[in-house]
Amino acid sequence: MSFLELKDLRIHFPTDDGLVRSVDGLSFSLERGRTLGIVGESGSGKSVTSLGILGLHKGGRARISGEIWLDGEELVGASQEHVRRLRGKKMAMIFQDPLSAMHPFYTVGDQIIEAYRIHNDVSKKVARKHAVDMLGRVGIPQPDRRVDSYPHEFSGGMRQRAMIAMALSCDPELLIADEPTTALDVTVQAQILDLMRDLQRDFDAALIIITHDLGVVAELSDDILVMYGGKCVEYGTSEDIFERPEHPYTWGLLGSMPRLDREPTERLLPIKGSPPSLINVPSGCAFHPRCVFEERTGGLAKVEVPELLESEGGHLVRCHLPAERRRAIWQKEVKPNLEAS
Ligand SMILES: Nc1ncnc2c1ncn2[C@@H]1O[C@H](COP(=O)(O)OP(=O)(O)O)[C@@H](O)[C@H]1O
Ligand code: SF4
Ligand SMILES: [Mg+2]
Numbered sequence: 001m002s003f004l005e006l007k008d009l010r011i012h013f014p015t016d017d018g019l020v021r022s023v024d025g026l027s028f029s030l031e032r033g034r035t036l037g038i039v040g041e042s043g044s045g046k047s048v049t050s051l052g053i054l055g056l057h058k059g060g061r062a063r064i065s066g067e068i069w070l071d072g073e074e075l076v077g078a079s080q081e082h083v084r085r086l087r088g089k090k091m092a093m094i095f096q097d098p099l100s101a102m103h104p105f106y107t108v109g110d111q112i113i114e115a116y117r118i119h120n121d122v123s124k125k126v127a128r129k130h131a132v133d134m135l136g137r138v139g140i141p142q143p144d145r146r147v148d149s150y151p152h153e154f155s156g157g158m159r160q161r162a163m164i165a166m167a168l169s170c171d172p173e174l175l176i177a178d179e180p181t182t183a184l185d186v187t188v189q190a191q192i193l194d195l196m197r198d199l200q201r202d203f204d205a206a207l208i209i210i211t212h213d214l215g216v217v218a219e220l221s222d223d224i225l226v227m228y229g230g231k232c233v234e235y236g237t238s239e240d241i242f243e244r245p246e247h248p249y250t251w252g253l254l255g256s257m258p259r260l261d262r263e264p265t266e267r268l269l270p271i272k273g274s275p276p277s278l279i280n281v282p283s284g285c286a287f288h289p290r291c292v293f294e295e296r297t298g299g300l301a302k303v304e305v306p307e308l309l310e311s312e313g314g315h316l317v318r319c320h321l322p323a324e325r326r327r328a329i330w331q332k333e334v335k336p337n338l339e340a341s
Helices: 046-053 080-086 108-119 124-137 156-168 186-203 238-243 248-255 323-340
Strands: 004-015 018-030 035-039 063-070 091-094 174-178 206-211 223-228 231-237 308-312 315-318
Touching: 004 046, 018 046, 018 063, 018 223, 018 231, 035 046, 046 063, 046 174, 046 206, 091 156, 108 124, 108 156, 124 156, 156 186, 186 206, 223 238, 223 248, 231 238, 231 248, 231 308, 248 323, 308 323
Parallel strands: 035 206, 035 223, 091 174, 174 206
Antiparallel strands: 004 018, 004 063, 223 231, 231 315, 308 315
16 A cells, blocks of 8 residues: 555535535545645645645535545544644645744744644754754755744745745655745745755655646656546646646646746636536536537537546546547647647
8 A cells, every 4th residue: 555545535515505526536646755746727626635635624514535544544534633643743734825824923933843842752942953954954044043033024935945844844754735836936936846856855755746837846746646626637647747648638737837938927728718616517527618629529528427547557537538539639739739839
């Protein structure tokens, strides 16, 4: 069994408007030392998935089923208290907005010290030394002085570094970063991604990076899971996804990837329409109302949910088009189009 394994995870929220199927049958596995990128547009269920792994929906109104195995332990059925103890010790999270995850009235150092001492029986002095080390490690200059700063005294990029230090201070075996660079400008984004790559090497954790932007995970991920409407629509190695993608939605994401040589707002080949409501998910293939190739499945896409099937060597695709046809469309129609634009 892998270090982390999700099996048919479902996280649904009953609301006044109906049942929100935020995560609807998600399975994947991840080993320590590996990085998985989870990519999809806003509202595809990425954050709900990460909060679910960390047990943060427990005690709320979410209906959760399926299995989450972490290092041989099943977490969906585990008590809230037990999963709370694992957080910070075995698994940690980096959020998009460090300010929301940090307390404004305590210094950055005190927050790292406190987080560290919950799980480590050490003196305040030792914990402080550790906090300074961690801040230095994530590239904060003069860490022995900055340790006494308050979060608002840091720039956005430095705050994100501090949160990474906080998350790593307990040496987690699973680290989930949810849109860790979305709030940052492009230059700082690149620095934070570099930092995460270095830390990943040193810490040997299993790392999940969640993003709406394929560009962010391009160089960082070993494997990539593309999510649409609460489901995985394509999964493969980074090479599978960038060199031989087979799902029309992935083609759309590749086409709409912001590129350094263009204005960030300029989309090459935008995916038409908008992401589905997770209360009234479209019938059949959830992507069919937006899919350029929908007619080629002879009406099947409107009525039958495609299964997630193996295309080749662990590369999984959820689409009714036969694999050979998808590959031909990619080679002859989509790829030349992307290269030309
Ligand atoms: N606590 C909640 N109650 C009801 N619906 C929720 C809750 N949390 C998230 N959702 C819904 O679940 C869907 C997926 O959300 P989310 O995982 O945050 O998407 P994203 O991929 O952008 O991170 C959205 O439609 C969102 O409105
Ligand atoms: S099943 Fe049909 S509608 Fe869905 S992605 Fe494949 S081609 Fe497009
Ligand atoms: Mg999110």
